[in-house]
Amino acid sequence: MLTYILFMLVVGSIYALLAQSLMLSWGLAGLVNLGLAGFFAVGAYASAMLTTWEHTPIVVGVSAAVLAGGFAGLLVCFSTLRLRDDYLAIVTLGFAEIVRIVASNEVWLTGGTDGISGVPVMIARDTGVWFHLGTLLITVAAVILVYGLQRRLLASPWGRALRAVREDQTVASVAGKSIVRFKAQAFSLAAAIAGLAGALYGHYTSYVAPDQFQPLITIYIFLAVTAGGNARPAGAVLGAYLLVAFLEATRFLAEIAPGVTALQAAALREIAVGIGLVIVLTLRPDGFLPERSQKAPVV
Amino acid sequence: MTEILRRHILGAGVAFAGTVAMPAILRAQTGPIKLGTLTPLTGSGGSYGPSMATTVKKAADEINKAGGVLGRQLLIISEDDQTSPEAGLRAARKLIDIDKVSAIIGTWASAVTTAVVPVCSQSGVFLSTVSGAEPITLLPHQGFLIRTQPTTTLQGTKFGEFALGANAKTVAFVSPQTPFTDSQFAALTKTVTAAGGKTTSLIYDDKKTTLRTEVDQVLRGKPDAIVMGGYTNDTAVLVRDLYRANYRGSLFGFGYSVNKQLVDALPPDVSEGIYTLSPSPAEGSNAYKNVSRLLGVDSPDTYSCQVYDHLNLIAMAMAVGKGDTGTIIKDNVRKVSQGGGERVETAVDGLKLIADGKKVDYDGASGPCDFTDIGDITDAKFRYEQVKGGKITLLKIA
Numbered sequence: 001m002l003t004y005i006l007f008m009l010v011v012g013s014i015y016a017l018l019a020q021s022l023m024l025s026w027g028l029a030g031l032v033n034l035g036l037a038g039f040f041a042v043g044a045y046a047s048a049m050l051t052t053w054e055h056t057p058i059v060v061g062v063s064a065a066v067l068a069g070g071f072a073g074l075l076v077c078f079s080t081l082r083l084r085d086d087y088l089a090i091v092t093l094g095f096a097e098i099v100r101i102v103a104s105n106e107v108w109l110t111g112g113t114d115g116i117s118g119v120p121v122m123i124a125r126d127t128g129v130w131f132h133l134g135t136l137l138i139t140v141a142a143v144i145l146v147y148g149l150q151r152r153l154l155a156s157p158w159g160r161a162l163r164a165v166r167e168d169q170t171v172a173s174v175a176g177k178s179i180v181r182f183k184a185q186a187f188s189l190a191a192a193i194a195g196l197a198g199a200l201y202g203h204y205t206s207y208v209a210p211d212q213f214q215p216l217i218t219i220y221i222f223l224a225v226t227a228g229g230n231a232r233p234a235g236a237v238l239g240a241y242l243l244v245a246f247l248e249a250t251r252f253l254a255e256i257a258p259g260v261t262a263l264q265a266a267a268l269r270e271i272a273v274g275i276g277l278v279i280v281l282t283l284r285p286d287g288f289l290p291e292r293s294q295k296a297p298v299v
Numbered sequence: 300m301t302e303i304l305r306r307h308i309l310g311a312g313v314a315f316a317g318t319v320a321m322p323a324i325l326r327a328q329t330g331p332i333k334l335g336t337l338t339p340l341t342g343s344g345g346s347y348g349p350s351m352a353t354t355v356k357k358a359a360d361e362i363n364k365a366g367g368v369l370g371r372q373l374l375i376i377s378e379d380d381q382t383s384p385e386a387g388l389r390a391a392r393k394l395i396d397i398d399k400v401s402a403i404i405g406t407w408a409s410a411v412t413t414a415v416v417p418v419c420s421q422s423g424v425f426l427s428t429v430s431g432a433e434p435i436t437l438l439p440h441q442g443f444l445i446r447t448q449p450t451t452t453l454q455g456t457k458f459g460e461f462a463l464g465a466n467a468k469t470v471a472f473v474s475p476q477t478p479f480t481d482s483q484f485a486a487l488t489k490t491v492t493a494a495g496g497k498t499t500s501l502i503y504d505d506k507k508t509t510l511r512t513e514v515d516q517v518l519r520g521k522p523d524a525i526v527m528g529g530y531t532n533d534t535a536v537l538v539r540d541l542y543r544a545n546y547r548g549s550l551f552g553f554g555y556s557v558n559k560q561l562v563d564a565l566p567p568d569v570s571e572g573i574y575t576l577s578p579s580p581a582e583g584s585n586a587y588k589n590v591s592r593l594l595g596v597d598s599p600d601t602y603s604c605q606v607y608d609h610l611n612l613i614a615m616a617m618a619v620g621k622g623d624t625g626t627i628i629k630d631n632v633r634k635v636s637q638g639g640g641e642r643v644e645t646a647v648d649g650l651k652l653i654a655d656g657k658k659v660d661y662d663g664a665s666g667p668c669d670f671t672d673i674g675d676i677t678d679a680k681f682r683y684e685q686v687k688g689g690k691i692t693l694l695k696i697a
Contacts, residue, residue, distance in 0.1 A: 118439075
């Protein structure tokens with residue numbers, strides 16, 4: 001029971017990192033990033049390959065994952081500079097699929113669909129519950145770190161300028177802000193956070209494979225961020241933990257529903273996720289924690 | 300925070316906490332023995348998992364009616380792995396930590412099995428799988444794993460022999476990328492080149508809705524035979540596009556992909572003549588007839604037969620070891636699967652004999668069910684079939 005709850009909290013923390021990544025690129029910079037699973041995968045693979053095959057320390061692997069994620073973000077951002085909204089969404093979705101398909105097929109580089117098993121873990125597995133608890137502390141520390149960083153950035157002139165870019169590019173550029181620079185910085189930082197999430201996930205489950213990075217995970221994170229509030233770090237974090245709690249709670253609810261077969265229970269769970277989203281969007285269109293309008297600083 | 304929202308969150312929290320706490324009350328040593336199924340009920344494996352879960356549940360009901368195992372009832376908890384390692388792992392953790400199952404039955408996709416193996420062996424939970432990828436039994440599972448699916452290398456070799464038997468000289472292997480694509484193609488090539496033929500391979504993306512360009516590329520090599528390595532949905536697309544491209548050579552597919560579902564979905568002349576190969580269920584055996592009766596179908600699929608055997612083996616292993624833990628199943632499963640003794644085909648019969656102190660040797664619905672030290676089956680028979688006039692007809696079992 002305890003292990004299960006700890007496991008779900010770790011998964012929730014990984015989701016919280018991904019949600020904060022999406023909050024930054026989508027909620028603040030207005031860049032719809034459907035390629036989240038791709039950056040998640042880049043991070044997971046970067047760290048898993050280094051630590052499993054090259055036996056580098058995990059710290060090095062995780063740092064490389066952050067850099068690789070950030071670099072991939074930069075690459076995607078520069079190749080999509082002139083795209084916004086739906087067009088950007090399609091291209092980023094394509095990016096995630098490219099990552100997944102390359103990971104499945106370039107066997108020499110990634111190990112193919114077998115994936116990489118035996119990825120080193122951060123806390124020794126045979127310490128029982130401490131393995132989960134220790135990993136949880138590390139992932140929660142990462143969530144807090146990223147949260148603090150985001151809060152700091154948002155309160156700074158950089159955050160204000162970023163929101164200005166989101167609201168109206170023309171106005172922002174008339175005010176002398178470099179649109180490209182702000183977009184690239186935000187997108188790249190967001191991708192780096194997703195890379196960090198991927199690395200931590202790989203070092204927890206010991207296994208990285210292309211199938212883990214299906215578009216479903218991106219959809220889940222969009223759900224979390226939409227429910228929590230897409231322009232506040234606290235909203236993203238709250239949304240992520242709520243999502244995992246909800247996904248798991250439907251498991252138990254489907255179990256006690258009378259007279260349903262296993263197949264019907266599985267379908268009911270998917271229906272519940274859909275209904276949940278509709279309810280949240282009807283009652284709280286801006287999520288549980290909507291964006292606060294910031295007053296202009298007193299001169 | 301509004302009043303409505305606060306109540307919502309509180310309500311959801313209470314409901315969640317309440318449901319999580321529930322199994323703790325039910326947990327007791329004298330209660331039922333809990334076993335989990337982890338099959339794909341949604342996702343790309345969604346056409347296989349439901350009947351697997353049903354088979355295990357119904358087979359357990361029969362064991363329970365006959366008195367259960369060690370006087371205790373079996374309780375089957377079914378979870379959905381969504382054909383995804385991430386979701387599968389979450390479901391496995393729930394089965395292990397909340398339900399406290401002794402064994403997990405039926406992981407299907409090789410990637411899901413690979414993700415679940417370390418968790419099971421570390422928690423001392425027995426895992427029985429139907430995944431065929433070669434590396435799975437080589438994982439460090441400490442004996443907590445068995446599989447009844449023949450390895451894909453063996454299947455590749457059989458495909459090669461099958462194609463050669465149909466007078467093919469140039470064989471094309473067309474498959475999506477899966478953990479067993481490489482090993483299968485290697486085994487196929489070895490067999491075909493040894494007989495002086497040659498092979499080519501083409502990997503496609505199984506999520507595509509048309510494979511016309513891939514088909515054109517394959518046909519450029521003028522193959523006499525095409526071996527299809529995919530699953531039902533993508534194989535249906537491939538077969539259709541091959542027909543449109545006027546391909547007249549012979550087609551070979553896995554029994555699990557070229558199944559009744561596929562044949563029914565396509566017009567008879569499109570599927571005409573496809574050869575299929577599958578690990579043969581022991582047709583005619585009582586175990587096979589039982590699965591057929593439990594599911595209410597004439598010819599149950601190989602996976603349902605395999606999970607039926609898993610459940611029987613696990614039930615009898617617990618009876619022999621006089622306990623309900625994963626370690627007891629691990630230590631005793633080979634005592635009921637092989638090594639002589641009275642031949643039994645259902646756990647109901649086997650459990651009676653074990654209670655009388657006799658040794659049993661289980662032969663199941665999927666075959667003789669004898670295992671090597673790393674958990675592979677030692678012997679597998681294959682079933683060769685061909686689609687004729689919209690019906691799958693048996694050629695031979697060998």
